[in-house]
Amino acid sequence: MPPLTAPPDGPPSVAASGDTEMGAFSRRDALKMLAAQITLALGACSKPDEEILPYVRMPERLIPGEPLRFATTLPLGGYGRGVVGISIDGRPIKVEGNPLHPASLGSTDVFAEAAIFGLYDPGRSRTVLQQGSIASWEMFLQALLPQIEHHRAHGGDGLRLLTGRVSSPTLLRQIDLVLKQYPGARWHSYEPIGDEIERAGTVLAFGRPLLPLPRLEQARAILCLDADPLGPGPGQVQYARAWIGGRKPFHGPTPSRLYVVEAAPTPTGAKADQRLMLHPGSIHNAAIAVANALGAGLPVPDLSAVASRFIDAAVQDLLTHRERALVLAGRTLPPETHALVHWINAELGAKVDFIEPIDTLPGTPEPLQVLTQDLDQGRVRTLVVIGANPAYDAPADLGLQEMLTKVPFSVHCGPYADETAGVCRWHIPESHPLESWSDLRAIDGTASFVQPLIRPLYATRTAHELLASLLGRSEARSYELVRETWAATGVADFEAWWRQALHDGVLAGSAAKAVAPAKPPLPAIVPATVPDRLTIVLRPDDCLWDGRFASNAWLQECPKPLTKQVWGNALALGPADAEKLGLVTGDVVRIEAGARRVTGPVLVEPGHAPGVASLTLGYGRRQAGRIGTSVGTNAYALRTSRTPWLVEGVQLTKNGDRQEILNTQNYVRLQGEAQDLYPVILQADLAQGGGIGQGAGAQSSLYPPWPYAGYAWGMVIDAAACIGCNACVVACQAENNVPVVGPEEIAQGRDMHWLRVDVYDHGTPERPKPGFQPVPCMHCELAPCEPVCPVAASVHDSEGLNAQVYNRCVGTRFCEANCPYKVRRFNFFAYADGQEYGNLGAESIKAQRNPDVTVRTRGVMEKCTYCVQRISRARQAAETHNRSIAEGEVVTACQAACPTRAITFGNLNDRESGARAAKSDPRHYTLLGNLGTRPRTTYLADVKNPNPAIDGDAT
Known part of the structure; x- marks a missing residue:
């Protein structure tokens, strides 16, 4: 285990994030830091000081090398998503979804999977900075004290807080205390990817800000007006799971139908049954046309004939499925359009819940524009920025970056010494969520705790501790602050409740209560004019x-x-x-x-x-x-x-x-026989008993037969459920120590991901119809890579896995040349062992690596292994109890991450295996099955449910 760089409360470190100038430091400073390094070498990879509870029962005796699981929460855009952190010997190495948390449901997104890299990121800020020079927490407190005394004497006049979205009950409580202790203070909130337009639409519709929570799983006809519920965001996993729940079973009579009207391609548009491309102004007009079809009587908008036919057919489908129809509006549409969509949903009886905003206090927060006016007029004496980077991401017309430099006393608290840290007087390095205590709410209001898996690696603080300092409690720790928040709720037997909540990773029954707003009035709205430019x-x-x-x-x-x-x-x-x-x-x-x-x-x-x-x-x-x-x-x-x-x-x-556009796949449009690479079947044909009729049929071969009498591992990937989110790709990278190669190597075609998600277009350049196909190693029973290896590094095992023996490989790359699926990767350089890209050779990166997986060096071929280390762990556990590996006991990293459960893995010799059942699905097909390689990884065809009333030109 490499030594970490600074103790939680110890001296500062020389290194800091970014390219910020740190300033010269004396020989005395250098000696202090040497002492800090020696101190940390003794305490590296320690568990937190406070008690944290494992997700599963703690063994009576901690066994070195055995993974422990702890439930915690990760933020995105201020909202929480529940995860389970996997820690080995005190080192967090992986996160997976918490099945009890409504925002993750046991799955993850790319941001959650990459959070583990963020913990060990060498670019993280490591010490307090004063105008770019190394300082300490004590120095900051000394400088803060006169400001606190001044604001107490003047009722908080001139004190401003700027945060991102805050859903943490503890942080909201602290902000409320600050505003009460300093009545003249103001709180401002700015989230670059916020929902101000959506909330303004609810104010127009219901007279107050509300958060809509659509029930996609109950809808049978969905119309997205530039909305992207399957795209990135805090609700991606929840919405994706709900959407696929409404699609399955594909064999049934009423799978949902998704209409998408959008200006630019999105993942939701890629999964649409019917898609229409329109300018945002015309999408606004399309919403008016939908409302008029429901009797709104608004001015008739100008739409093309193709758009009119599309909207007419979509409206008829919505009306056919009253009370099971849903219309969603996106960010590009103005508040008036959102209000109109609420009126449409009310007319349709759509299943949409509404809750009060969970990230506000009464009468607060104020928008960024108000802070800009105060800064411009010199009314701000002290500015505290928490979890925001307005010097980079504020709207350009506000000119905020230059104004921030004029604040007499400014503090930035964040994980990196970023653009805002560079223009503030003080920078406080913020602890990573995996090394701090806090609490967060999900988009539906469900609360959960953030508990650390490791002590802070550097001299970092939390936002709770910074705000506590403003309140005169500079010695308070996040652990006690969070407990204070929930102890005040009057829970009986608080200690037992606390332990159960930490164990589960979610507070049962804490979701926001749905409100029942009055039926929205028809808003005053006029058609838009599409600009020429x-x-x-x-x-x-x-x-x-x-x-x-x-x-x-x-x-x-x-x-x-x-x-x-x-x-x-x-x-x-x-x-x-x-x-x-x-x-x-x-x-x-x-x-x-x-x-x-x-x-x-x-x-x-x-x-x-x-x-x-x-x-x-x-x-x-x-x-x-x-x-x-x-x-x-x-x-x-x-x-x-x-x-x-x-x-x-x-x-x-x-x-x-x-400038070369770096990508990992060329755009592939399927024509003629090439469509077998990504077959698409219509739901109507499927309902009538049709299917692909393509399998890995027996073909003559020179390979000797193998009975696979024991386990026969296999995987089936449902292309209809894949939304292309790449959570599986990053999960595989985290689990299997897949290195980063950098842009120069990518330009040479040398990406290293063991799993890729191909995009195949079965439409035309004018009307694309993309689909997603994850491609790991096929684990062919008759693998072309095996006989060409001169040193038997590519071998077949008795359970059907195509194994790669790294210490035999001499890098001939014959196996790669012979693989028709191109799923093998070659280490042209020591990407993880001496020739790393950028700062990725830092010691902290080594702490992330999974000890169960070999770190490959230069000249070695590598590829997907079906997470054989997980199979081995399950086998050891089963043999200990003299039983067989049970169905579902082995879950690969990609399978665990998938939001829609598109990946099924299991023992094909087990009659109860989900993978075996999937291979009998009429949609089942084998990629390049005509080659006779007999892959263990196979697919289910994509399914489209188009509206027969819309001709091909409108899709």
């Missing part, structure tokens, strides 16, 4: 979210679901607009919108509406360490507070440069 739709990034994960190398190298781009973003344009503007993929253009301008490369991507481009947030960081700095284009530089999701009146100008 180009409009850019801004999107959350599928891998970096809002940019807070820019320093996470796993996420930088995670392919985007549809474009497969890595290490950057690009301005995506439809083929027709690109041709009209004379642009091709890789052209660098200057993007101008009024006085705002950025430069970036172009990516030609089918699926964009005419006159629409798209750009994801989260890139173009100025201070994101060696991993994230200067990667991609900063979309925030184009953003305004008036229309945060649309940039209108855009002018594109080529500057003559070219």
